[in-house]
Amino acid sequence: MKFRFSLKYFLLTIFIFLTEVLIATKLANIFFVRAYFGDVIVVILLYTFVKSFVKMNDKKLILGILVFSCLVEFAQYFHIAEKLGFRPGSLMYIVIGNSFSWIDILCYAVGCMLLFLWLRLNNLKKKEVIAD
Template structure:
């Protein structure tokens, strides 16, 4: 296990944005699609903050988490476990199945991969060495 402060700060920022969207945005684009793409990025950043998962595996796990949560909505999991009326559970885990959400999740995962590829290319172009997860400047927990 490790702790990477940059990804941890990104996780907190994305969580704040997601909560603001969930609580205050009522539209047909930002809340359902941008919010879903950001959710995948949030899980990705959280994984990278506390694990040694590399970019592609972390992005795949984040996408997988989103897919599992979406299917839990299809099966009304929150209702079955007694949390259907809990506002925070519905904000965090969602409340309605929409197959179009899978596109937003894939978009979030693809955006993560593109940003990470850009970051790596930028470091290489600047003449800095690329950093492996085991040698990144982070604290081991």
């Protein structure tokens, strides 16, 4: 693991973050987008954010993000935001969340799988270019 700044990943992070804000504010009425798509792309947001500042093994990072996401979800089961004293509607209450869902964990897993497949396809394309 090495610290280094990547403008490419940082710009992707900003784009995905703005997409998440759009989903939470303007597309909240579209159930599929709000309930599922936002959870799928939040793990991609975490990936691009970390890659903005750290160069590390992609597989380990994706696995770490999945574990982290599941831990946050299980913390919701125990109402950790309330126990930490965050008020409903506050930024930290929203970030931590307040309702556990197995479907959310499935969405995180789907997002991590999409990341893994995207990286795999990118690596295959690079190998084809080198072989040509």
